Amino acid sequence: MSDSTVQTAARWSARLRAEDCTEDDRRRFTAWLDEHPRHREVFALMSGVWASSATLAHGRSRPVTASRRTVLAGGIGLAASLFGLPGAPAEAMVLRTATGERRRCVLPGGADLLLDTQSMLILPPAGAPGQAWLPGGRIALSLPGGGAPLRLATPTGTLTSPAGQFDIGVLPDGVTATVLAGLLTAFPASGAAPITIGSGTRLILRTGQAPCIDHPRLDDLIAWRTGRVVFRDTPLSMAIMEMNRYSEQKMEITSPVVGALRISGLYHTGNMAGFARALTHLLPVRIEGTHTLRIVKL
Structure with missing residues (x-):
């Protein structure tokens, strides 16, 4: 999906929640939805960044998203600046990398995030509950214990965990998630029963296929990090x-x-x-x- 579509969907998600959202705003939003079927799909996924019941968080009392200073210092572009209106979420963070780039971002609370080349991770606006969303690419994520659990939406399922180390990538037709330490539970988008895997285990969820669980060579799997x-x-x-x-x-x-x-x-x-x-x-x-x-x- 294009960055511009993601950015526009993010802006509409914020605008529709603003206290001064007008009927004209809603009409223009409806017109944008009708321009292309992909707009509805991306908006539905983007809305989940705000609307789900959990958040990607690592502190007990403060919402976790990388600060603007942290993101810029790490060289990761802030791709979705939303409308800074009273009563509306201030911004969603879209962390992304270009071809050939790898970027590390240390989130408040100590969570360590590494994005592989051509990757995008969307974090909820500060102060707003919601799940993170990985629409494409690959990440390495290390979550310290003691915080709110990970809740990460992907094209073929939602991944949750209280703490651990993970390697997660989006495939052309699904997602692959490997646990290096800890436990991870996947809720397939197909509605199938949740699947929990532990250290050294990989889960692959592909559209229209049964889940695949194996035990890959971890050194090979994480070689991209170096x-x-x-x-x-x-x-x-x-x-x-x-x-x-x-x-x-x-x-x-x-x-x-x-x-x-x-x-x-x-x-x-x-x-x-x-x-x-x-x-x-x-x-x-x-x-x-x-x-x-x-x-x-x-």
């Missing part, structure tokens, strides 16, 4: 998809035969030229092109 990626007999098509996330220069598979080739090893994210050279040594392929690197079978 700018690396690990492949173990991975189809080249999947490896290219992962590497492309970290670089403005893209690689392209020229045929299903090339995409089915397998690759293993540890590689540095963002170093597309080095990865391309490695492919020519490890696989029967050559590289063509400059801006977009095309992988052609020999």
